[in-house]
Amino acid sequence: MVRRPGLHWKVRPYMTARGRTGSRSPLLIHTLVSTGNRYDPLLAASLAPASRTLYEQARRMSSVAELSAGCGLPLGLTRLLIGDLLKTGQLEVHDPRSAQDLALLERLRAGLARLT
Amino acid sequence: MPASPDSPDGMLMMTSAKIVVAGGFGVGKTTAVGAISEIPAIRTESWMTAAAAQIDRLDPGIDKVTTTVAMDFGRVTIDDTLVLYLFGTPGQPRFWPMWDDLVRGAVGALVLVDTNNLANSFAAVNYFEHDADVPWIVVVNLFHGVATHELSEVREALALPAHVPLIAADVRDARKVARALLAVVDHAAKQAIG
Numbered sequence: 533m534v535r536r537p538g539l540h541w542k543v544r545p546y547m548t549a550r551g552r553t554g555s556r557s558p559l560l561i562h563t564l565v566s567t568g569n570r571y572d573p574l575l576a577a578s579l580a581p582a583s584r585t586l587y588e589q590a591r592r593m594s595s596v597a598e599l600s601a602g603c604g605l606p607l608g609l610t611r612l613l614i615g616d617l618l619k620t621g622q623l624e625v626h627d628p629r630s631a632q633d634l635a636l637l638e639r640l641r642a643g644l645a646r647l648t
Numbered sequence: 649m650p651a652s653p654d655s656p657d658g659m660l661m662m663t664s665a666k667i668v669v670a671g672g673f674g675v676g677k678t679t680a681v682g683a684i685s686e687i688p689a690i691r692t693e694s695w696m697t698a699a700a701a702q703i704d705r706l707d708p709g710i711d712k713v714t715t716t717v718a719m720d721f722g723r724v725t726i727d728d729t730l731v732l733y734l735f736g737t738p739g740q741p742r743f744w745p746m747w748d749d750l751v752r753g754a755v756g757a758l759v760l761v762d763t764n765n766l767a768n769s770f771a772a773v774n775y776f777e778h779d780a781d782v783p784w785i786v787v788v789n790l791f792h793g794v795a796t797h798e799l800s801e802v803r804e805a806l807a808l809p810a811h812v813p814l815i816a817a818d819v820r821d822a823r824k825v826a827r828a829l830l831a832v833v834d835h836a837a838k839q840a841i842g
Binding site: 560561562563564593595597598600601607626627628629631632633634636637638639640641642643644645647648 | 661662663664665666684690691692721723724725726727730731732733735749750752753754755756782822823826827829830833834836837840841
């Protein structure tokens with residue numbers, strides 16, 4: 533079994549998730565999440581280890597996938613714990629633009645063109 | 649829309665977009681993502697639950713069958729408030745249920761093929777043709793920068809519909825990868841306009 537820094541190797545993901553398997557808000561893997569300017573060290577100290585790792589990591593705006601990798605937590609569990617922190621307003625989400633948004637596509641074009 | 653509306657707390661409103669890099673095992677997905685990503689391609693693990701019998705049982709005491717799936721991703725800063733994420737699909741067919749999750753909300757997808765092993769990418773082509781609804785293009789990976797087949801031959805061999813763009817690129821080269829991603833965005837824009 534792979535050791536994950538955010539999760540004791542003997543603690544299986546469903547234990548940390550307290551049996552829950554689904555998150556209410558569908559978080560995409562590229563959705564950006566951050567603590568905004570509400571980071572609270574006292575709150576951080578009160579969180580369970582995996583959530584605390586997530587919360588600390590989210591001080592720097594990161595995608596769900598980056599948080600999963602950075603915290604060493606499986607993607608599904610990462611989503612679930614982020615969902616909990618969102619519900620209590622401890623994290624904020626920066627919703628991705630609709631992929632069909634022409635303004636978004638134009639910005640992508642311009643940005644990528646600079647790299648060609 | 650102006651590019652950067654300020655949020656109430658004064659922070660710039662960051663947003664993100666995603667392009668999926670798909671293809672069979674060993675076609676160069678990780679190379680492509682790593683070539684253009686401004687961070688080293690990150691390998692993350694995702695847990696998948698499936699009833700499929702061929703998947704490894706991690707714990708004999710549990711009936712639910714789980715497996716760890718690794719996928720690579722990278723990021724490209726597009727402008728002050730927009731980040732593009734690239735996600736490489738797990739190559740093995742048994743991980744396909746995860747593709748739906750990867751593809752959800754994507755601007756589009758790029759299916760990499762290796763002309764020396766076209767069959768390796770049949771399944772990915774098939775997935776985007778029938779099971780996904782994102783714009784997609786096919787990119788022939790020019791291993792060592794050399795084209796071994798005409799694109800028209802590749803199109804025929806893959807039975808690729810005429811509306812799916814087909815290009816060739818050496819994905820070790822960041823600029824070529826950028827060009828390929830640009831082709832995805834152009835194709836997506838065409839489809840968005842209708």
